[in-house]
Amino acid sequence: MTTHILFAAKSERWPEYEAPLRAALDAEGVDYVLSCEMDAELVDYIIYAPNSGLSDFSVFPRLKAVMNLWAGVEDVVGNKTLTVPLTRMVDEEGLTQGMVEWVSGHVMRHHLGMDAHIVNPDRIWDDTPPPLAKDRKVTVLGLGALGTACAGMLAQIGFAVTGWSRSAKKIADVTCEHGDEGLARALSGAEIVVLLLPNTPATEDVINAERLALMAKGSVIINPGRGPLIDDAALLAALDSGQIGHATLDVFRVEPLPVDHPFWAHPKVTVTPHIASTTRPDSAARVIAHNIRRAETGAPLLHLVDRSAGY
Numbered sequence: 187m188t189t190h191i192l193f194a195a196k197s198e199r200w201p202e203y204e205a206p207l208r209a210a211l212d213a214e215g216v217d218y219v220l221s222c223e224m225d226a227e228l229v230d231y232i233i234y235a236p237n238s239g240l241s242d243f244s245v246f247p248r249l250k251a252v253m254n255l256w257a258g259v260e261d262v263v264g265n266k267t268l269t270v271p272l273t274r275m276v277d278e279e280g281l282t283q284g285m286v287e288w289v290s291g292h293v294m295r296h297h298l299g300m301d302a303h304i305v306n307p308d309r310i311w312d313d314t315p316p317p318l319a320k321d322r323k324v325t326v327l328g329l330g331a332l333g334t335a336c337a338g339m340l341a342q343i344g345f346a347v348t349g350w351s352r353s354a355k356k357i358a359d360v361t362c363e364h365g366d367e368g369l370a371r372a373l374s375g376a377e378i379v380v381l382l383l384p385n386t387p388a389t390e391d392v393i394n395a396e397r398l399a400l401m402a403k404g405s406v407i408i409n410p411g412r413g414p415l416i417d418d419a420a421l422l423a424a425l426d427s428g429q430i431g432h433a434t435l436d437v438f439r440v441e442p443l444p445v446d447h448p449f450w451a452h453p454k455v456t457v458t459p460h461i462a463s464t465t466r467p468d469s470a471a472r473v474i475a476h477n478i479r480r481a482e483t484g485a486p487l488l489h490l491v492d493r494s495a496g497y
Contacts, residue, residue, distance in 0.1 A: 195235035210475035236261035280466030319344035328382035410462030
């Protein structure tokens with residue numbers, strides 16, 4: 187039986203994804219019809235971007251699953267019309283690798299103190315060497331697919347890495363903490379903190395004034411996770427007091443970041459425009475096609491979202 191697949195994303199994405207999706211579905215041996223326009227009563231699967239404008243899933247009587255193109259599902263997971271399985275994008279080849287590269291680069295930037303040498307208008311010759319990675323305390327909050335990959339890479343480089351997650355995890359060469367007490371231990375004395383938690387009610391403002399105070403004086407916050415993880419006012423106060431030495435931020439509560447937001451002008455903040463990790467059409471298409479083939483042959487879907495947890 188032919189499988190009908192609706193691509194529901196912004197119109198400019200269709201030319202980027204059509205050929206990779208067709209190639210991946212062909213490679214998986216799926217008999218399919220793929221389109222960005224389709225009668226609702228025919229649709230079996232929806233390849234979905236939360237900014238597509240589609241919000242009522244109840245109009246698709248044959249719908250079997252919705253496959254999110256993004257790693258984050260906070261904009262769709264609470265949709266009460268969505269009663270079929272929802273998967274999130276877990277793409278080691280593209281999404282995960284991109285995040286590992288971005289996080290590793292910015293951790294190394296701050297570890298080595300590169301800014302002082304790149305921007306040195308007074309031509310100061312300071313030959314103080316940075317510590318070795320083994321003497322630098324790095325904490326990664328969030329040990330899902332992205333956090334686990336980043337923590338593992340930082341440990342391979344040689345950093346003393348602590349990871350924290352809601353439930354207990356085990357990762358080679360990473361000290362893993364969990365729960366409220368574990369979060370305090372993970373942050374205490376941390377010199378570089380990387381935020382890779384999902385955006386849920388439980389994680390909003392997880393980095394607040396109290397937790398910023400646990401970190402080492404002059405420490406660095408790196409956030410490629412979600413904007414609401416940080417209490418912006420508390421972070422700005424910690425930057426002004428010197429408790430936090432720098433914040434490198436890729437995600438924000440409002441995006442694009444408003445031009446009058448204090449982060450743009452603050453000398454201790456680096457803003458990057460949500461580029462830490464992006465879904466790549468070629469590799470994402472292979473993930474989606476493989477999951478559709480699994481579902482059509484009776485195998486369980488991969489990367490299912492836990493609705494109760496919100497991710």
